[in-house]
Amino acid sequence: MAQPLFRAPVGTRDILAPASSRRRRLVDVFADLAGRSGFGLLESPIFEELGVFQRLGADNDVVTKELFEFFDKGEPPRHLALRPELTASVCRAFAEHRPTVPWKIWYSGPQFRYERPQAGRYRQFDQVGVETLGTDDPHADVEVVGLGVRFYEELGMKQVRLLINSLGDADSRPVYDAALAAYLQRRRDELSEQSRVTLERNPLRVLDSKREQDRPVIAEAPVMADFLSGASADHFQAVTAGLDSLGAAYEVSPRLVRGLDYYTRTTFEFVADALDTAQNAVGGGGRYDGLVEELGGPATPGIGFALGVDRILLACDAEGAFSDEPSPVDVFVVDVAGGTSAVMLCDRLRRAGLGVDRAFDGRSMKAQMKRADRSGAAVAVIVGPDEKAAGEATVRDMRPGGGQRQVPEPGVVAAVTEMLAGAVS
RNA sequence: GUGGCCGUAGCUCAGUCGGUUAGAGCGCCGGGUUGUGGUCCCGGAGGUCGGGGGUUCGACUCCCCUCGGUCACCCCA
Structure with a gap:
């Protein structure tokens, strides 16, 4: 074939019509829903100072291996990075502007992670999301999670499951972490090699392993629910009760830990059963009560989620939802x-x-x-x-x-x- | 970063044990008498067979490297 001189970089792609207009419509649906729910649009930079993202967790792949970093032409040069996610940017913006709380924002746009592409995973990918900062009222959790549920519904998706868990607060989490680490250490020999490495870095993450070998050990591991402080347990109870009142189906998933380290208390994930690929999580989020403070702002609780546009579209294809609209030409x-x-x-x-x-x-x-x-x-x-x-x-x-x-x-x-x-x- | 599979027209693919001018469908362009689409018929354009090297009288076909795609691990949306 006539070789093109250039092509889109690895992990990126051109999205042509009509697929592009379908994406835009999806974002429109989200924007409308978020707007009607009292969330305002936040437009933040595509890149930030590297430090903003390093607060996400020192032993997290997203910030250690997957960052697109570069230096600008400043004197001295500034160390910058393309955003790998948006919650950190949102918290940075909050710390910078100190808006009145509760601050409810939504966003959409591209994010970047230097990973090997595969089904539903790209180096440049799009997410839509919402964040509520400045309140730890469990009803705020319910509003956020419920928004996600309704969004999938509005797209016409039926095969999306909501998984939810509580990771506990600053009081209960360390106790659990210690108990879990002790348990895993005890059964270390049964774990896969990979998990043994993970165990050293972050015991909690071992629960995320998909390796067959780790299954039995994980299945019998202590669960966070048994370690929740009274306050955390009440909070979680209020959240699930709220979801019940919305008639939103969910599964309490004791071993749902999620990737980013900043999560506390409520964590959740939306899984598309229509997707038979490894990447079947179409959205996820949780509470991050310490993040704003980490970024130099006042102690501020926050909760939010990010939904992967590309994966949602893939899942829609798989279950025949949200089809292309007819030609705009009359x-x-x-x-x-x-x-x-x-x-x-x-x-x-x-x-x-x-x-x-x-x-x-x-x-x-x-x-x-x-x-x-x-x-x-x-x-x-x-x-x-x-x-x-x-x-x-x-x-x-x-x-x-x-x-x-x-x-x-x-x-x-x-x-x-x-x-x-x-x-x- | 690691591993499996794949790489032939714009797209989806065929190509016999290595053997002449590399094929199909769709799409695209033109035509089917004088100005009318969708169906049908006819014709046409379009490929240095991802790139480089090697083996061979001869390579789309075999080997190596490389680039790209894809899937999985890892991680995550």
Whole structure:
């Protein structure tokens, strides 16, 4: 093949129409839902000072191995990184601006992680998300989680499961961590080699292992639920009770720990059962009560989630939800009389608010009609030498069995509008 | 970062034990008498067989390297 000189970098890709408009519609659905729920849009930089992300956890792959880092031309150079996620940026923005609480924001946009691509995983990927900062009211948890549930519903997805757990607070978590570490150490020999390494770095993460060998050990591991402080247990209870009142189905998943280290108390994940790939988590989030403080702000509780746009779309494909919308083109203008009429008619029809397209290069009538057909337009406006001479245009119904009529040029918009309003399949 | 599989037209693929001008479907372009799409028919354009090296009289076919894709691990949305 003729070798292109360049191609999209590994793990990135061009998204062409109509897939691109479908993505945009998905974000629109989310934006609408978040907006109606009192969340305002936060637009934050695509890159931040490296330190912002390093607060996510020193032994986390996302910040240790997967960061796109670079230096700018400052003197001295600033150490920057493309954002691997957005919660840290949100907390940084909160610490910087000190908005009145509760601060409820939503976001969408690309994020970057230097990983090997695979199904549902890209180096540049898109997420939508919400965050509520400044309150640890369990009802805020319910609002956030419930928003996620309703979003999938609005997309028409049916095979999404909500997994939820509590990781405990600053009082209970260390006790559990110690108990878990002790337990895992005791059965260390039964663990996979990988998990033994993980055990040294972060015992909690061992629970995340997908390796068959680790299953028995994980199955019998102590669960956080037994170590929750009274306050944490009450909080979790209130959250699940709230979800019950929403009629939102969920599964308490004692071993759900999630990847980022900053999570406390409520953690949750949305799993798409329609996806038979390894990457079947279409969203996840939780509470991060210490993160703002980590970033130099006032002690501020927070909760939020991020949903993976790419994976959601994959899951939608798998279960046949949120399909492509029909063509945005209502009318196609065919001009075989020099083309000047098309220039004018397209403009006039577009100004009337209609979706209008046309052909170029003075193609034959047959060719232009074919284009009109492919465009999905319900109506074609045809101008040939006869119409041109008479100062008229033919308005043709492209739908099966549709007829056509010739109208004076000034009446084209009205005739088209009328035809579009008429019997539609 | 590690491993498996794959790499032939824009897309999806076929290509016999290595043997002449590398094929199909879809898409694209044109045509099927004088101005009309969708079905049908005819024709056409389009490929240095991912790239490089090697083996051979001869490589799309075999070997090595490399790049890319894909899937899994890891990690995560």
